Amino acid sequence: MTDLQLGSLIAAGGIVAAVYAFNWWQEYRYRKRTQQAFARNQPDVLMEAPRNMVRSGERFEPALDADDDAPARLELPADEAPIRAEPRAEVRSESRAAPAPQPVFARDEDDDGDALSESxxxxxxxxxxxxxxxxxxxxxxxxxxxxxxxxxxxxxxxxxxxxxxxxxxxxxxxxxxxxxxxxxxxxxxxxxxxxxxxxxxxxxxxxxxxxxxxxxxxxxxxxARELDEFCASVDVLIGLNLVGEGRPFPMEKVRQLAEQSGLVRTNEGWAYRSDSGKTLFTLANQEQKPLGNTSEALTLLFDVPRVAGGLAVFDYLSDFAQQLAGSLGANLVDDNGRALTAASLDNIRRQLGQLYARMDDRGIAPGSVAALRLFA
Incomplete structure (x- = not known):
């Protein structure tokens, strides 16, 4: 073997060794960074995230104008009443408001178990x-x-x-x-x-x-960005306000009327729930103030994307709101104090139907597992 050949072999071996060493160093650095980023003592960001965070979705108000300090609202033509948004909701099997029951999964069959797990x-x-x-x-x-x-x-x-x-x-x-x-x-x-x-x-x-x-x-x-944009466009909550005419409501009477209509007591007020226990709409003090013996104003809230059978639920909500207003001698109004008439409620219902149709077209059925995950 000549000196030239020997030198070539040594040079080639040096190159291979250098490439191997470089790759080893890169892998070592990658593992080091990963271990630092995912050490066991890292906080669980998901568990520490605040509850009930609403993306940039609207709290759709039955109102035509928006105050500077009020939540953002959709701009509608002058003859239409919008809707409003915040905490969430789903219906009990009442005569009017009967949403699709929540599925009960069983694993009696292996195929059923596989389908449930993969879902x-x-x-x-x-x-x-x-x-x-x-x-x-x-x-x-x-x-x-x-x-x-x-x-x-x-x-x-x-x-x-x-x-x-x-x-x-x-x-x-x-x-x-x-x-x-x-x-x-x-x-x-x-x-x-x-x-x-x-x-x-x-x-x-x-x-x-x-x-x-x-x-x-x-x-x-x-x-992910496109999905979030779509979700933000339908992430709304309907709110209806009951305001007294110069005198507060006795909360004992509110309790009786609520329970007679099927609502159950919660820490914040009352909730109307489906047979599976999911909240369909809530009744509480306006501005989420603590409950006392009387109230100056009450608010009914109804989540749009989390409610299955939403139109039937809204029909029941509208009837209950009007009956409650009549029994308490209250005005049913939007956040700007404007009266909500039957025509206003019809407009809200029509807009609600359009939002649900968009969700259905997207394949995210209101109240479905996917909707509950995306709007949690």
Whole structure:
């Protein structure tokens, strides 16, 4: 072997060694950053997030003008009355207001169990990562994947059935699907949040010598923004106000009238609920003031996207509001003190129907599991 050949071999070996060392260093730095970002003592942002946050949706008022200090409202033609938005709601099987009952899932059949488990993730509203394991992964080894939005993991058991990952399960998994919700009332998923989630899933897969696969990130981020924009456009709550004519309402009489109409007592006031226990609309002091022996004004609130059978519920709400106003000698008004007539309520109902139609067209049925997740 000539000196030239020997030198070439040494140079080639040096290049290979340098490339190997560089790759090792890059992997070391990646793991170091991941460990720092997802250390066990990191706070759970989702658990610490404030409750009942409303995205930039409107509290749709039956009002034509908006005060500078009032919540934002939709601008409507002068002959139309808008709607208003805040905390949320769903109907009991009364004669008028009878929404579709909430499904009761049973796992008597394996197929039913698989369908229920797989329904926990929705590619339309979740970024779903897949982890294909070389060895079986026990449930206790699956971390919570702390994130600022809902995370749900399901696992394919060694017996070939999907189940929600739970530390109480005795199964082991050959495959995992981990979903991160694209949007909620705090806004759309950000690139930073998504990258952090992917790094956590990749680290978990590396630790278990598994293969992790992810959807195309830029496309999912665009979908998150578009989904959030749509949700904001229908994220509204109808509010109707009852104001006394110079004298406060006796709350004992309000209680009797509310209970006679099927409402139940809550910490804030009263709620009308479905047979499954979901709130359809509420009755409370205006401005959410604490209840006392009397009240100067009351407010009925009805969440739009979270209510199944919403038009029937609104019909019942409208009748109850008018009956309550008549019994208490109150005026039924918007936030600007303008009277709400039968024509005003009809206009609100028509707008409500349009919002529900848009949700149906989008495939997010009002009161459905998807709607309850997106508007939580």
């Amino acid at each position: 926990l993730l929705d590619p339309g509203i979740d970024f779903v990562a897949e982890v294909h394991a070389r060895d079986h992964i026990p449930p206790r080894a699956v971390p919570p994947f702390a994130a600022p939005k809902r995370v749900q993991a399901i696992g394919l058991t060694t017996e070939g059935h999907w189940e929600a990952v739970s530390s109480a399960s005795s199964a082991e998994y050959t495959e995992l699907r981990v979903g991160l919700q694209l949007a909620d009332r705090q806004g759309p998923l950000s690139a930073e949040q998504l990258n952090a989630f992917c790094m956590a899933v990749q680290q978990f897969a590396d630790e278990h010598e598994a293969i992790a696969t992810f959807p195309q990130r830029s496309g999912k981020l665009s979908a």
